[in-house]
Amino acid sequence: MAAIAFSLAPAGQNIYDNTTTTAIVQYRGYYTPSSPPFLPHFPAYNDTNASLQVMGNLRSLADAEHPCNVPLSTSTNLFYTVSLNSYPCINDSCSGPNGTRSSASINNITFHTPKIDILESYYYNINGVYGDKFPSFPLVVFDFTADYLPLLYQLPSTGTEVRVLEYNSTVEIVFQGTNLVGGAIHPMHLHGHTFYVVGWAFGNFDEKRDPLRYNLVDPPQQNTISVPKNA
Numbered sequence: 001m002a003a004i005a006f007s008l009a010p011a012g013q014n015i016y017d018n019t020t021t022t023a024i025v026q027y028r029g030y031y032t033p034s035s036p037p038f039l040p041h042f043p044a045y046n047d048t049n050a051s052l053q054v055m056g057n058l059r060s061l062a063d064a065e066h067p068c069n070v071p072l073s074t075s076t077n078l079f080y081t082v083s084l085n086s087y088p089c090i091n092d093s094c095s096g097p098n099g100t101r102s103s104a105s106i107n108n109i110t111f112h113t114p115k116i117d118i119l120e121s122y123y124y125n126i127n128g129v130y131g132d133k134f135p136s137f138p139l140v141v142f143d144f145t146a147d148y149l150p151l152l153y154q155l156p157s158t159g160t161e162v163r164v165l166e167y168n169s170t171v172e173i174v175f176q177g178t179n180l181v182g183g184a185i186h187p188m189h190l191h192g193h194t195f196y197v198v199g200w201a202f203g204n205f206d207e208k209r210d211p212l213r214y215n216l217v218d219p220p221q222q223n224t225i226s227v228p229k230n231a
Contacts, residue, residue, distance in 0.1 A: 004042050006051040052228055056200050062218035070196050070216045074172040079137045080106050084181035085156040105156040107138045112158040134161035144178040144204050145230040154180050174205050175227045186227040194223045202231045
């Protein structure tokens with residue numbers, strides 16, 4: 001087994017680790033060992049299609065010892081756009097694009113760090129630390145993966161908002177990558193929980209077409225995913 005890192009960072013930034021990792025898989029039982037394998041030919045380090053193919057082919061075992069109980073209906077549906085953004089700086093003095101300050105957002109809202117931890121304020125019933133009005137869908141809908149987007153969309157709002165769920169809810173989350181500020185890959189982690197990854201696709205999510213292609217039989221169960229650029 002051999003693998004290399006995947007990165008969309010420009011080669012000139014010298015942050016790509018061109019290292020090949022290898023592992024030996026040894027099977028139990030009686031069998032005739034094969035001849036030593038040759039190191040395979042790898043795709044380009046920035047080949048998004050190859051990376052997506054690897055991740056999209058992951059499957060759960062889905063057998064009696066490892067059941068895969070995928071919910072066939074949901075009680076809550078969330079659609080979250082994930083974007084790069086930029087803030088203007090005085091005299092264009094920041095290190096982001098065109099002297100701006102770089103940021104990121106979900107549904108074009110950038111998280112504003114409170115002085116008191118959110119979980120702490122929830123536990124001790126401290127008011128005024130956060131709101132509970134985080135939108136389930138983006139407030140502004142546009143062609144998220146278009147090559148050229150209005151500069152106005154690059155400027156997000158700020159907030160300290162949460163989305164409150166009913167206990168034992170069955171939730172479907174769609175993460176939609178956007179092409180704001182050139183787009184990027186977004187790692188998404190759901191702290192303290194695992195979830196089934198039932199589908200991937202490039203372009204804008206189609207709520208009528210794409211759910212028909214969900215893998216509801218043996219999807220992988222993960223706690224972190226990578227949302228590809230414009231996917």
